[in-house]
Amino acid sequence: MLADLTWPEAGERAAAGAILAVAVGATEQHGPHLPLSTDTDVAAALCARLAAARSDVVIGPAIPYGASGEHAGFPGTLSIGHVALELLVVELVRSATDTFDRILLVNWHGGNVEPLRRAKDLLRAESRDVRVYLPHFDGDLHAGRSETALQLALAPERVRGDRAAAGDPRSLAELLPSLRVSGVRAVSANGVLGDPAGATAVEGAALLDHLGAALLDRTRRWWPENSLERTDNESVVRNRR
Numbered sequence: 001m002l003a004d005l006t007w008p009e010a011g012e013r014a015a016a017g018a019i020l021a022v023a024v025g026a027t028e029q030h031g032p033h034l035p036l037s038t039d040t041d042v043a044a045a046l047c048a049r050l051a052a053a054r055s056d057v058v059i060g061p062a063i064p065y066g067a068s069g070e071h072a073g074f075p076g077t078l079s080i081g082h083v084a085l086e087l088l089v090v091e092l093v094r095s096a097t098d099t100f101d102r103i104l105l106v107n108w109h110g111g112n113v114e115p116l117r118r119a120k121d122l123l124r125a126e127s128r129d130v131r132v133y134l135p136h137f138d139g140d141l142h143a144g145r146s147e148t149a150l151q152l153a154l155a156p157e158r159v160r161g162d163r164a165a166a167g168d169p170r171s172l173a174e175l176l177p178s179l180r181v182s183g184v185r186a187v188s189a190n191g192v193l194g195d196p197a198g199a200t201a202v203e204g205a206a207l208l209d210h211l212g213a214a215l216l217d218r219t220r221r222w223w224p225e226n227s228l229e230r231t232d233n234e235s236v237v238r239n240r241r
Contacts, residue, residue, distance in 0.1 A: 026066035029074035031143035031192040033164040043108040049212035086115040144194020153204030167192025
């Protein structure tokens, strides 16, 4: 954990070619049964799994706020919007590359995708070696069975199982027009897009294993272990501010 290191220790890890991995999450409603930190929790867990599998990974403090405007109207949701998130990521990575050559952003919130992509494109145009990982899996959209299972695997005491209830079960393609105009509240009174029924910790652990393995595989493609060579054969030059 970067926050646990002193500055000389951080410098030693960076000099050895460490990857700085940062979880990008959100503080937003996840139905009446899951904590507001769910997106951040999952992204942080994936960073932890990567660090356990690769000795060259240092975990930076997670970003707990994202672009969550679609969840407005539910108490507890804290959104900084697209523009602020993009700027935050750009300035954070610019600062991080004063120390670390390789930066990995691990995202779990769908609303963050476009700001992260824009930030990545700008940063890579500045010759900074930053990558954004966007997990893919088959499951419901938000606070349904998949995320409930993940939280049961991570912290079962934080799941209010007696409050879990189904929300709108339609696909993203069906929901997107309404979500863009009116947000989640307009299609799901309880904030759930899916159905948490049947979720188990065993299912969540299996999904975490799948997601963790996929993240490890992708980072090995980007940055082979025990090597500073770039898989895309680019010459990446640190551009300090």
